[in-house]
Amino acid sequence: MSIYKTVLAAIDLTEEADQVIKRAQELCKVHQAELILLHVVEPVGYAYGGDIPMDLTELQEQLDKSAREQLAGFGTDYSIPEKNLMVTVGRPEAEIHRVCEERAVDLAVVGSHGRHGIQLLLGSTANGVLHGAKCDVLAVRINT
Amino acid sequence: MSIYKTVLAAIDLTEEADQVIKRAQELCKVHQAELILLHVVEPVGYAYGGDIPMDLTELQEQLDKSAREQLAGFGTDYSIPEKNLMVTVGRPEAEIHRVCEERAVDLAVVGSHGRHGIQLLLGSTANGVLHGAKCDVLAVRINT
Numbered sequence: 038m039s040i041y042k043t044v045l046a047a048i049d050l051t052e053e054a055d056q057v058i059k060r061a062q063e064l065c066k067v068h069q070a071e072l073i074l075l076h077v078v079e080p081v082g083y084a085y086g087g088d089i090p091m092d093l094t095e096l097q098e099q100l101d102k103s104a105r106e107q108l109a110g111f112g113t114d115y116s117i118p119e120k121n122l123m124v125t126v127g128r129p130e131a132e133i134h135r136v137c138e139e140r141a142v143d144l145a146v147v148g149s150h151g152r153h154g155i156q157l158l159l160g161s162t163a164n165g166v167l168h169g170a171k172c173d174v175l176a177v178r179i180n181t
Numbered sequence: 182m183s184i185y186k187t188v189l190a191a192i193d194l195t196e197e198a199d200q201v202i203k204r205a206q207e208l209c210k211v212h213q214a215e216l217i218l219l220h221v222v223e224p225v226g227y228a229y230g231g232d233i234p235m236d237l238t239e240l241q242e243q244l245d246k247s248a249r250e251q252l253a254g255f256g257t258d259y260s261i262p263e264k265n266l267m268v269t270v271g272r273p274e275a276e277i278h279r280v281c282e283e284r285a286v287d288l289a290v291v292g293s294h295g296r297h298g299i300q301l302l303l304g305s306t307a308n309g310v311l312h313g314a315k316c317d318v319l320a321v322r323i324n325t
Binding site: 177 | 184204207208211212293311314315316317318319320321322
């Protein structure tokens with residue numbers, strides 16, 4: 038019986054990512070599901086845009102490039118095909134919801150700690166991943 | 182490969198409970214895990230105790246009794262042995278954490294809607310199930 042067909046692991050690029058990917062990959066084996074790896078790069082402008090009168094395009098491009106390289110590394114380490122490695126730019130919770138719908142994800146896996154953990158799940162307001170998710174959401178307990 | 186050995190489904194007693202139990206039971210089949218069903222009765226005193234000068238013991242006992250009967254009904258419907266049907270009294274998130282540790286639960290399953298859904302996961306403050314959980318937590322998307 039297959040409960041989940043497509044599992045999305047939403048990862049930050051800290052040392053927690055490995056635990057999230059490993060758990061997601063174990064689940065994919067058990068459920069015979071496909072694994073998609075997603076990292077959402079937050080637009081630099083969200084954090085600094087209004088205050089600093091400078092062009093952030095280059096910084097953003099560097100962040101994107103770095104994220105793509107790191108994700109490619111995970112892809113190699115965990116044998117995940119390139120088509121299932123996604124880097125997008127935007128608000129993490131919104132991007133996760135968008136990709137989940139776009140790729141018909143039925144389980145989103147996130148870490149339960151770290152910047153992209155609890156904060157991502159709960160959101161700073163009522164906009165966390167759990168709110169408005171159209172699929173099941175698994176919070177993986179991170180062992181620190 | 183068995184990722185989860187003991188799964189706890191924390192349910193309210195609304196129509197959502199069936200969806201949470203069904204998903205938890207499907208997962209138990211896939212993971213060859215044991216299923217524990219928990220319903221936490223909130224102490225009446227939390228809601229009304231301070232304001233109304235009356236003895237709430239009888240009301241509390243009625244709530245407990247009703248909860249036990251409903252949980253027994255779920256036990257019958259889903260063939261869950263009596264030893265794995267638990268009704269406790271307390272704050273839901275604290276009780277869920279306590280039972281998870283006591284019974285070595287490695288996956289807690291909750292609904293993502295309703296009074297015991299989002300509110301339970303997130304808590305009214307920072308005390309939701311996700312905070313301080315020592316195991317993975319799955320929020321089941323409830324179809325209304």
